[in-house]
Amino acid sequence: MTAALEADGLGLRYGRSWALADCTLEIPAGRVVGLVGANGAGKTTLLSLASGQLTPSAGSISVLGGRPGSGRVQLAKVGFVAQGTPTYAGLSVRDHLRLGAKLNPAWDDALAQARIRRLGLDPRRRARQLSGGQRAQLALTLGLAKRPELLLLDEPVAALDPVARREFFGSLMEAMAENDLTVMLSSHLVADLERLCDYLVVLAESRVVLAGSVDELLATHHRLTGARREGSRIPRSHKVICASHTERHSTLIVRAREPLLDPTWTVSRLTLEDLVIAYMVAAPPDRTLLGVAQ
Amino acid sequence: MTWLALRQFRTAAYATTAALAVILALLAATGVGLRDRYSALRPACGSGGPECSVVAQAFFRENRSAWLAAIALVLVVPALVGTFWGAPLVAREVETGTHFVAWNQSTTRRHWLLVKLRVLSLAAMLTAALCTAAVSWWSSPLDEVAIGDFPLMDPLMFAARGVAPVAYALFAFVLGVTVGMLVRRTTAAMAATVALLITAQVLFPVLVRPHLAAPVETTTEISDHRSDGFTVERVGPDSAALLPGSSGAWFLSSTIVDPSGTVVDSIPVSASGPCVSPVNQDRAACFAEMGELGYQFQVRYQPLSHFWPMQARESAVYVGLSLALAGLCLWRVRRNLT
Numbered sequence: 001m002t003a004a005l006e007a008d009g010l011g012l013r014y015g016r017s018w019a020l021a022d023c024t025l026e027i028p029a030g031r032v033v034g035l036v037g038a039n040g041a042g043k044t045t046l047l048s049l050a051s052g053q054l055t056p057s058a059g060s061i062s063v064l065g066g067r068p069g070s071g072r073v074q075l076a077k078v079g080f081v082a083q084g085t086p087t088y089a090g091l092s093v094r095d096h097l098r099l100g101a102k103l104n105p106a107w108d109d110a111l112a113q114a115r116i117r118r119l120g121l122d123p124r125r126r127a128r129q130l131s132g133g134q135r136a137q138l139a140l141t142l143g144l145a146k147r148p149e150l151l152l153l154d155e156p157v158a159a160l161d162p163v164a165r166r167e168f169f170g171s172l173m174e175a176m177a178e179n180d181l182t183v184m185l186s187s188h189l190v191a192d193l194e195r196l197c198d199y200l201v202v203l204a205e206s207r208v209v210l211a212g213s214v215d216e217l218l219a220t221h222h223r224l225t226g227a228r229r230e231g232s233r234i235p236r237s238h239k240v241i242c243a244s245h246t247e248r249h250s251t252l253i254v255r256a257r258e259p260l261l262d263p264t265w266t267v268s269r270l271t272l273e274d275l276v277i278a279y280m281v282a283a284p285p286d287r288t289l290l291g292v293a294q
Numbered sequence: 295m296t297w298l299a300l301r302q303f304r305t306a307a308y309a310t311t312a313a314l315a316v317i318l319a320l321l322a323a324t325g326v327g328l329r330d331r332y333s334a335l336r337p338a339c340g341s342g343g344p345e346c347s348v349v350a351q352a353f354f355r356e357n358r359s360a361w362l363a364a365i366a367l368v369l370v371v372p373a374l375v376g377t378f379w380g381a382p383l384v385a386r387e388v389e390t391g392t393h394f395v396a397w398n399q400s401t402t403r404r405h406w407l408l409v410k411l412r413v414l415s416l417a418a419m420l421t422a423a424l425c426t427a428a429v430s431w432w433s434s435p436l437d438e439v440a441i442g443d444f445p446l447m448d449p450l451m452f453a454a455r456g457v458a459p460v461a462y463a464l465f466a467f468v469l470g471v472t473v474g475m476l477v478r479r480t481t482a483a484m485a486a487t488v489a490l491l492i493t494a495q496v497l498f499p500v501l502v503r504p505h506l507a508a509p510v511e512t513t514t515e516i517s518d519h520r521s522d523g524f525t526v527e528r529v530g531p532d533s534a535a536l537l538p539g540s541s542g543a544w545f546l547s548s549t550i551v552d553p554s555g556t557v558v559d560s561i562p563v564s565a566s567g568p569c570v571s572p573v574n575q576d577r578a579a580c581f582a583e584m585g586e587l588g589y590q591f592q593v594r595y596q597p598l599s600h601f602w603p604m605q606a607r608e609s610a611v612y613v614g615l616s617l618a619l620a621g622l623c624l625w626r627v628r629r630n631l632t
Contacts, residue, residue: 051398054630069403076400086391088302095301102297103399142395 002065004029004150004182005050009059012045019045021206023059027184027199029149031213032176034193035186036276037203043186044083046203047154050184051080064149076106079148083155085139089128093121096138097145104146112145119171133164137171144175153185157192169196190273200272202279209279214272221275224252224265235260242282253278295401295409303414306379310421317367318428325432328357332435354439361436364429368454371425372466373491375418380470381483383410384623388478388631403627411471411620415464422463430455442525442537447544447596447604449499456601461609461616466491468616472623478631498608504546506607507600513551513592516584518577526591528577531569532560534584536591542598553588561589 003026010023020042027033035043048054049061052069061067066074087096093116101107116123119137127135136156143151153172157165173196176183187193193200200217202210210217221241228250234240238254245251253270254260260267270278300307335353354361384407387393397403437446437455444451452458469490474483516534518526523541528534536548549557561584563569568579596604 053394053397072400072402075398075402078398080394080398082391082394082398084391086394088392088395089390090305091301099298099301099395100399103295103401105400139395143398146399 002029003027003062004031004033005061005063005184007046007049007059007061010046010049010056010061011058012049012054013057018206020049020203021058023208025201025208025211027182027201027211029064029182030180031182031199032197033182033184033199033201034190034197034214035184035201035203036190036193036280037186037188038280039188041203042206043188043203044154045206046201047080047152047184047186050150051078051152053080053082072105076104076146077149079143079146079151081136081139081143081151081153081156084159085132085136085156087127087130087135087138090126092124092126093130093138094123096127096142097123100142100145106147108145108147111147112141115141115144115171131164133160133167136160136164136168140168140172140175144179147179148181150182150184153183155186155188157187165192172196190276194272200276202276204280204282209282210275217275218270218272220257221253221255221270221278222260223268223270223274224250224254224260225268226250226265235262241278295405296413298396299410299413303379303417307417310417314421314424318424321364321428321432324360328432328435332439350439354436357436361433361440364433365450365454368422368426368429368459369495371422372418372459372462373488375421375463376466376470376487376491377484379414379418380467381474381487382480383414383471383474384627385474385478385480385483389480393631404624407624407627411468411623415467415616418463418467419460422460426455426457426459441540441542445538445544445598446542446601447598448538449503449544452503452544452601452604453495453499456605458605458608458612461612462495465494465612465616465619468619468623469494472619475623475626475631502611503604503608504596506604506611507596509546509594509596511592511594513590515590516550516581518581524593526581528580530560532563534561534581534591536593538595542601544596546594546596548591548593548595550589551592555592557592558589561587563587 005025005027007023007025010025011021012019023042023046035046037043045054049056050063050068052063052067052074055069063074064077066077068078069075088099091099097109097112097116100112101109115137119134119141121130121134121138127138130138136159140153140156143153156172157168160168169192172183172185185193185196197214199213200210201208226249228245228248234252234254237257238260239256241253241255243250243252252265253274331353335349384393387396396406437444437451446452446455453462466487470483470487473487473490474480477483477486514520514522514524514536516526520526520539523539524543525537525539526534527537533550536545538545550559550561552558563580563583567583568576569583571580
């Protein structure tokens with residue numbers, strides 16, 4: 001099975017600063033991938049590179065075995081709902097569907113029409129008359145009815161209220177159940193992704209700091225709490241992601257390859273949010289090492 | 295893709311069609327009356343002469359504002375096309391993020407832009423052609439009467455007649471698209487497009503147009519009776535000026551030279567000769583004295599016969615520039631926009 005996305009040393013530079021640097025990733029097909037990171041961490045850049053909206057200034061990226069944006073065939077395989085779920089304000093819902101039908105060889109009109117009906121969208125309404133949630137649903141419909149193998153969603157719910165957010169994710173989950181596709185969506189809220197994703201990529205300061213399947217990540221990361229000790233020896237099999245100390249206690253978040261046998265530590269499970277935040281706080285990676293040494 | 299290009303253009307197309315319909319109806323309604331008046335005026339003129347000129351001038355003066363407005367319309371259409379169709383074409387999409395919608399269907403960006411350019415440049419040229427043809431038809435009686443003050447080859451008239459306005463419209467549209475792609479903000483792109491178009495319309499007649507065809511360079515006697523349609527006027531007691539008159543020519547330069555060929559400002563006429571009289575008395579005798587002293591006009595001009603060759607070449611230059619800009623856009627659209 002080919003990977004949905006493979007990146008090797010991928011980078012994009014604006015002038016002298018890197019929006020994304022040295023990104024090496026391999027995302028298996030069939031996953032629902034959550035892309036997390038602070039604002040400006042490089043989420044949009046990575047998705048734009050994957051959809052072919054941007055061309056890299058370093059390294060290489062391959063999506064479903066092809067170069068992103070390289071031609072009609074490649075474009076047909078990848079759906080991309082850009083940040084803010086843009087739609088043509090002056091065009092009606094029906095016009096949007098016609099646009100999709102005219103421009104995509106694999107367009108699934110039955111799917112599009114059924115979705116619009118189910119969502120209760122009036123086909124004659126112009127996009128500017130729709131609510132933010134309805135516009136997002138329309139953009140998602142365009143992305144789904146194109147029948148892509150990989151669907152990229154950039155902060156699709158950022159502007160939506162909690163109800164619209166729930167509805168959006170609900171219909172996305174439904175669509176994923178019905179169609180065999182890989183989904184990659186970004187958010188700066190872990191809670192958004194927790195219900196949906198089985199694979200996680202964390203970006204911090206333009207770099208990928210963590211990537212892996214959610215189950216595996218949760219199984220290998222632990223929180224260690226114990227009496228305060230600085231610079232104490234932790235087995236080599238454990239990598240300290242971040243450490244915090246109060247007067248009496250030390251709390252470490254570690255990535256472990258094998259169980260920790262030291263009984264002076266209390267080991268507890270992490271939530272996905274704890275894990276993501278640990279990596280976001282700890283970035284960039286080289287600084288983590290420094291922190292441990294102190 | 296053509297469907298999308300046309301669908302996005304629909305509102306603008308309706309508005310333009312409505313405006314064009316009003317303008318064409320207005321020109322058609324008044325144009326017929328204008329022609330009737332002009333043909334009634336002709337027999338009254340008979341063999342020409344000063345009375346005829348007076349009647350013709352009165353006819354022109356009556357319709358002068360409308361005639362100038364019609365010229366302004368032809369000159370403004372390309373600018374409108376460039377500003378309102380060209381500049382927002384890509385800039386507005388990028389501004390509202392809708393280019394992401396278009397670029398993520400199964401169509402390449404280059405194809406997307408190519409179709410848009412094709413559909414709208416055809417519309418731009420069609421609009422300009424309709425306007426220019428209607429205005430030229432409407433204006434033709436007045437153009438004939440006005441030729442003394444507004445020669446057809448003069449920059450103002452040259453740019454408002456013939457096929458050049460169609461080429462300007464194409465250029466203005468593609469220039470607008472290019473600026474929009476580079477600036478990526480609609481309002482700024484519109485302003486920059488207007489500024490660039492005005493600059494082009496001012497600089498082109500000064501820098502390029504005189505060289506589109508080799509100008510005629512000749513010396514001609516200072517005399518009242520001419521076969522070339524030029525007219526001679528007295529400028530004070532000791533000088534004269536050659537004007538295009540009814541020839542329709544565009545004078546690039548016109549000077550007086552002495553017998554050795556040196557350019558001079560004034561002619562040393564005798565203090566008691568016919569040139570001393572008030573300006574409109576003894577014109578012929580005064581010019582004869584100037585001629586006898588060996589002074590001549592030296593003139594460089596583009597004659598009326600160069601109208602169509604120069605129109606064709608100017609249009610070719612603008613079409614060439616448009617193609618180059620379109621090529622630049624098609625190259626640019628494949629690169630990172632942000």
